[in-house]
Amino acid sequence: MRKPIIAGNWKMYKTISEAIEFANEIKHDCDTENVEVVICAPFTIIKDLKNALEGTNVKIGAQNFHYEDEGAFTGEISAKMLREVGAEYVIVGHSERRQYFNETDETVNLKVKKALSESLTPIICVGESLEQRDSGITEKIVTDQIKAAFSTVSPEEAIKTVIAYEPIWAIGTGKTATSAQANEVCLEIREELLKIYGEETSEKIRIQYGGSVKPGNIKEIMSQSDIDGALVGGASLVAEDYLKLIKF
Numbered sequence: 001m002r003k004p005i006i007a008g009n010w011k012m013y014k015t016i017s018e019a020i021e022f023a024n025e026i027k028h029d030c031d032t033e034n035v036e037v038v039i040c041a042p043f044t045i046i047k048d049l050k051n052a053l054e055g056t057n058v059k060i061g062a063q064n065f066h067y068e069d070e071g072a073f074t075g076e077i078s079a080k081m082l083r084e085v086g087a088e089y090v091i092v093g094h095s096e097r098r099q100y101f102n103e104t105d106e107t108v109n110l111k112v113k114k115a116l117s118e119s120l121t122p123i124i125c126v127g128e129s130l131e132q133r134d135s136g137i138t139e140k141i142v143t144d145q146i147k148a149a150f151s152t153v154s155p156e157e158a159i160k161t162v163i164a165y166e167p168i169w170a171i172g173t174g175k176t177a178t179s180a181q182a183n184e185v186c187l188e189i190r191e192e193l194l195k196i197y198g199e200e201t202s203e204k205i206r207i208q209y210g211g212s213v214k215p216g217n218i219k220e221i222m223s224q225s226d227i228d229g230a231l232v233g234g235a236s237l238v239a240e241d242y243l244k245l246i247k248f
């Protein structure tokens with residue numbers, strides 16, 4: 001049985017004071033039974049948000065990091081630095097990072113391995129563009145991203161990861177993939193994991209859907225056989241909506 005995981009991706013939103021206000025709005029009402037609950041926050045917020053949510057089951061994650069331990073990499077943050085401020089998860093390979101910041105399948109793989117070695121849970125994002133979907137190559141694009149991300153990752157490590165299937169055309173557009181469309185690709189991802197790791201491992205890895213998830217559609221999305229959670233952008237910024245999402 002895979003435990004559902006609902007994660008907010010706050011992207012480049014919220015100052016420390018805004019994050020603390022959010023925490024105060026949710027902290028007496030955010031207990032969930034059998035749902036893992038995460039907020040992936042901007043670096044500057046992580047520590048204060050973690051403190052503000054102390055005593056709740058909300059875990060904190062980051063949205064990116066560098067795969068090297070340390071070095072002359074101006075502007076970068078290491079996995080150890082993230083652990084030190086209390087992050088337990090990190091998003092890897094979000095389409096916005098692939099599109100605007102040169103994230104490649106190769107750096108995604110390096111980051112997955114480094115996150116795991118530092119006991120950070122990587123939330124590994126994959127997904128196709130509208131053009132790729134329209135050309136009928138969604139399965140190839142997504143399974144190639146999966147193969148690359150998990151290259152030389154052992155089955156014991158692979159089960160600690162979370163995958164997020166986020167069709168690029170559904171991110172921030174209000175266009176959600178239908179639950180059937182989303183589940184179909186999540187099934188293809190699980191089949192690829194089955195080829196790489198065999199049944200026992202592939203059945204344990206959780207796959208989220210992301211792209212215009214809202215309180216109004218999360219129930220339907222979560223009812224699908226191979227969708228184990230959601231990675232939510234916009235709606236996760238609003239306390240009232242976040243509470244509805246984690247209590248789907």
Ligand code: 13P
Binds near residue numbers: 174
């Ligand atoms: P939206 O929920 O705003 O579409 O964003 C999805 C996303 O990119 C989560 O990582």
